[in-house]
Amino acid sequence: MSDEPGTPADDFPHGAGHPARGALRAAGYTRLAQLTTVTAAEVLALHGVGPKAIGVLREALAAEGLAFAGE
Template identity: 90%
Template sequence: MSDQGGTPADDFPHGAGNPARGALRAAGYTRLAELTTVTAAELLALHGVGPKAIRVLREALAAEGLAFAGE
């Protein structure tokens, strides 16, 4: 999914699943690095974000030298 400028609507890994990616965008997150300000538990509370999405996002954050808040 892209905006009118052709840039991605987010930079979340596709392995997180479309429901999770949509839930994150709906909550105002569009960049992986923004997830460092929130805990995994807070993200799990979003409808559409489950354990698999958290695992995929955690791995993507770690690959960038980042982590969820409190980790």
């Protein structure tokens, strides 16, 4: 997380939902690219992350030419 004013705490899509984004930050993830090191199942196991958030994150990753680990 950056201390600079105006710098977002993460770059996850807002469509993923506040609980999911908070869960990802609590787990130490702040950048979409970091999710390429974990599987969708591992992210789904985080409290606050549901199937909708996984779909939104998967689409955001794909838009950047990225994917969850193993996909």
